[in-house]
Amino acid sequence: MKLEHPRTWSTIESGFDSADGTRLFYRAWQPAAPPVDRPPRALIFLHRGHEHSGRIGGLVERFGLHQDWAFAYDARGHGYSPGRRGDAPDVATLVADLDAFVRHVEARHAISRADMIVVANSVGAVVAATWVHDYAPRIRGLVMAAAAFHIKLYVPLARPALRCALRFRRTLFVSSYIRPGMLTHCADEARAYAADPLIAKSISARLLLELADTAQRIVADAAAIDLPVLMLAADKDYVVSEAPQRHFFTRLASPLKRYLRLENCYHAVFYERDATTAVQASVDFIEACFGAPLPEPASYAAADRDGAAARAYAALGRGGGIPARLYFGIQRRMLRVFGPLSEGMRIGLAHGFDSGESLDYVYRDQAAGRLGIGKLIDRAYLDAVGWRGVRVRRTQLQRMLAQRIAVHPPQETLRILDIAAGSARYLLETVKRFQDHRIELTLRDYLGHNVDNARRLAADLQLRVPIAFAVCDAFSEASYQGQENLYDIAVVSGLYELFSDNGQVSASLRAVVRCLKPGGYLIYTAQPWHPQLETIARTLTNHRGRPWTMRPRPQAEMDALVDLAGAHKLETVIGVDGIFTVSLARKGGAPAVDG
Template identity: 60%
Template sequence: MTHDDAALPPDDDRWIVHEGGFPASHDTRLFYRHWAPRRPRADGPPRALVLLHRGHEHSGRVAALVRDLGFAGDHAFAWDARGHGHSPGERGEAPDFAALVEDLDAFVRHIQRAHGIAVEDMVVVANSVGAVIAATWMHDHAPAIRGVVMAAAAFAIKLYIPLAIPALKLGLGFKPGLQVTSYIRPGMLTHSADEARAYADDPLNAKQVSGRVLVDMAATARRIVGDAAAIDTPVLMLAADQDHVVKTAPQREFFERLSSPSKRFVQLRDCRHAIFYESEPVRAEAIAHCRAFIDACWAQAPAPAERFRRADVGSRSAQAYQRLVDGKLVGAPTRAFHAFQRAMLGTLGGLSQGMRIGMTQGFDSGASLDYVYRNQAQGRLGIGAFIDRGYLDAIGWRGIRLRRKHLRQTVSRLIAERPGDAPVRILDIAAGGGRYLLETLKCHRDRRLHVTLRDRDPANLEMALALAREMGLGDDVAIEARDAFDPASYAGGDAQFDIVIASGLYELFADNAPVLCSLEGVARQLKPGGVLVYTGQPWHPQLALIAGTLRNHRGEPWLMRPRPQAELDGLVACAGLAKTGSLIGLEGIFTVSVARRPPAAG
C-alpha cells in the first residue's frame, strides 16, 4: 500500500490514507482506499465505515465525506467499482448487477481478513446505485452489519425515454455489450456550482453505463423493494425533494416494508440527487443526520441471533405464509386462474414426463428433483416433450439446477482445502438419491473420502447406493436410514465429520424448532473446524401459483414459507456455527452457504 495525498485535504492529518487492491468476484482485483486513523479509539474493538460511491464516480470522491462525518478514531474504506476509477474493466461495464453485489461482499470479507475488523463493527454509507447494491447485499447475503445509510437509492431511475427498459433488452439481444451514455448533466446533480464543476472536470468519472447492468438493476430493485421485509438491519434513508435522477416512491415503499426496529426516512428540502455534494446548509443537514444515526448504531449492541428462534411465528414472512395457508394471499380472479391451471395439469400435464412424476410422487420429491437435474425433456404424443421443456425451464427449476452447480463447486472447494494426505469424512443428512454429491465425489477419486448418506426413505438410499456402485464409489459410501429432524439421528458419533451437507431440506419446512434441532445435531457431529454446507430459499416469485396448482410428496398443496437468509443464518448461529459465505442463485431464489464450527482451543 502507498500513501495517497490526494484523497484528503493536505491539512487534515486525522487519517493516514493508503491504497491497495483486493480479490473481487469473477477473478478480478479491484482498487480501494483505506483511511486509517492516526489515533485509533481505545475503548473497544476497531470499527469501520464502508462507503459506496455513486454510479459513474470512484472512491476518491468520498474523501470529503470521510472528513466531514468526522469519526476520526475509526477506519474508513471505499473501493472503485469495476469499470470505474482505477479499477480494471471497460468503463461502466460489469458482467451483471449481481457481480457488483458480490464485489461488496468480497470487499467486506477482505476488510475482515486484512484489517481485523468484524462485520458487526461496520456501518455502510451508500449513495444512489451504491445504495441498491447495499440493499441487495443486505437481503441476499444477510451480513450482521451494525447499520446502513442509503442516500438517494436508485431503486427506479428516471430514464425519461418511453419504454427505455424494453428497448434496452431488445438492444442487448443484438449487442450484448451495449452501453448507454448518461444523460445527466452536472447541474442536475447539485445546486453547488463548485461541486458540479468538480464532477465535470474529474477525469476518473465514467459517463458510460452498461445496458445489461441497468436492466439487471431494475429487475433486482423490484425484487428487493418487494421483499424488503426480510431486512431488519438499522437503516437511515435520505431522499432528495428535487431528484432528477431517481424516483422517490420506491424509496418510501422500501422503507415502509423494512422490518428494521430502528429506521428513519428523511426527505431533504431544496436538494438534488447528489446529496453529499449539495450546497450548504443542505449538505450539513444530511451529514448531521448521518452522524446521529451512526452514533446510535455504535451505541447499540449488535442484534443477537436468538431473535430468529421464533421468527416463524411473528415475522412478516410468517404472516405472509399464514395468508398463503388461509388462501388470502391472492384474490378471486387469481384463484380462478389457478383452478384453470390445475385442470390443464390434470389433462395435458400427463403428456409431460416431468409433470407426470410430480403428480404421482410430489413436485418436491427426490424423484422429481432428480428428473429436473437431468434436464432432458421427455413426453408423449410429440407435444409432450414440448410441454416438458417449458416445465423444466420454469424459473424455479432453473434456480434448482444452478443451486446444484453451486453445491458442487462448494463441496469441491471444501474437499480441496483439506490437507492432501488426510481422509475427508462427509455426511449428507438428507441425501435423497445422492446424485449430485456422488457426481462431485467422482471428480475427487485421488482423495481418501468416506461418505455417509442419510435419508428417511430407504428406497432413496438403495437407489443412491446402486448409483455409487455404478460409479465405482461403493467402497467409499455408507447409507443410514435416519430422519434429519429426529434428535436420535444424531445420538453418538460426535465430532466425526469434516463436512456435513443439508441440501434442499430446511426450506421445505416452515417451523424453526425442528430446523434448529437438526442444526444443533449437525453441530455436534462436526469436528472442531468442520463445516456445514446448507441451502436456503429466501424468496420465490411464484409462491401463490405453486400453492394453488402443485402437490407435494404428501399429496397436499405445496405451501412454502421462504425463510429470509438472515433468519436461516441466525438459526445456524444459534446452533454454534459461524457463517463464512454464501453463493446466491438465479434472482436470489436459492442460496448455498457455508458455516464453520469453531476450532478447538489451541
C-alpha cells in the same frame, strides 16, 4: 501505498481480489489517532453510478469521524478498477464484490464487520441493499442516499425498448442524460464532476435493466431486512424516483430506521451546496447504530410465528379469494390434463414436485415427453426460474464441497454426512473427482426409494469410496445418536426450505452439528425468497401429496438458527435472482476470516 493526509487520516491505496479473481482498486483512510478504549470501527462508502472512490475523500472529511477508518473501492468498470467502463458481468457480481471487499477489510485491517456501517449513494445504495438482503451480513447499519430503486429514463417505453434492443445487440450502452448542474446546486462540485476524467459517462443497458429488476425484488421483500437503515431522499431528484424509496422504507423490519426528505436537494445528496443536514443526520444515525447492540441469534427463533414471512405463509394457507380460486383451479386442471405429457411434470405429479426424483430429473436438464408437444412443455418446465435456480444451487454446492475436500489432507480420512441426500447426485459426482483422497460417505434419506436411487447412482459412477446408506428421518434427533464428533463435513441441501417450523429445523441442526468434529464444516442451503410462491402453493403438490406451500426463510434467520446450533457462518454464495443460497459454517469458536 500509504499517502500522508494533511489532517487526521493517512490514505492507503491498494487492491483486493473479488470472488471471481478480479483485482479491484480501493482507498482507505486510516485514523491518525485511533481509539484505545474500543475496537476499531469503519465506514464502507459506495460511490454512485459513473463515479469512483476518489470522490469519497472530501466526504470522509465532512463526516468528521476522526477516530474511525473509512474505505471506498472503485466498482468494476469504474475508476482504476478493470472492466469496460460502466459495465459488469451482472448485478450479482457487483454485490459479490461488496461482500469480498468487506471480507478483505476484516482480514487485512482486522476490523470486525460487527463494527462496520455502509454508506451508499444511488446505484451503490441498491447494491448495498441487495447485499444486506441476500447475504445477511451482521453489520451495524446502512445509510442509503438517493437510492436508485427506479431510475428516471424520461423517454416513453424506454425499458421495453431497451429489452427489445438487447435481443439484437448485447453490448448496448446508454449515455447519461444528466448534466452536472442537475446533480447539485453547488457550482464548484458541478465543475469538479464535469472535469473528472475518471467519471464514466455511460452504462451498460443490460446492467441498467438488471439493476431495475433487482431493485424491484429488494423493495418487494424489504421486510427481510432488519438491520438499522437511514434513508436520505432528495425532494428535487432528476435521476431517481422517491416512491420506491418510501415503499422500501415502509416495508423494512428494522427496529431502528429513519427517513429524511431533504428540501431543495438534487440527486448528489452529499455534494450539495449545503449538505449539512444530510451529513449531520448520517453522523447522528451512525453513532446511534454503534450505540445499539446487534440482535442476538435467539431473537430469530420465533420468526416462524411472527414477522412478514410468517404472515405471508399463513395467507397462502387460507386459500385466497374467489377469483384466485377459479384461476388456480383452471391451472390445476390443465396440469392434470397436459402435465403427464411432460416427463418432469409426470414425475412431479407422481412423487411430488419437491421430491428427490423430481430434483434429480431437474438436475439432468434433458427435456423429454410424449406426443412431440410434451418435450416442448417439458423444456418450458425445466426452464422455470425456480428450477434454473436449483441447478445453479447444485453447481455452487458442488464447488463449495470440492473446495473443502481439496484442502483436507488427502492422507487423512475425510468423513462426509448428507442428512437428506435424495439421489445424492451432486455429492456423488463431486466425490468421483476426488477418489485419490480417503473419503467415507454416509447418505441418509427419509424415503427408501431415494436411498435405492443413490445406491444405483453410486454403482453407475463406479465409486470406490466406502458409502453407508441409511433410511432415516433428518428431524429425528435419536437417529443421530452414537455419531457425535464423527464427521468432517455435513451437508443439508434443499431440506429446511421445505419446512416452516423453526423448532423442528433447530432440533435437526443441533443434532447435525453434534455429529461434526470440532472445527468441522456445515454446508447448508436456504431459500430467502421466491417469485412464484402463490402459483406453486395453489397448483403443485409436495412429496406428501399436499399443496407445496413454502415459507421463504430470510438469510439472517437461517444463519441465526445455524449459530444457535453451534456453528458460525463463514460465507454465502447467491443463486439465480437470489432465490437460493449456499452457505458454509464451522462448528465452534468465532467465525473464521478468509482473505
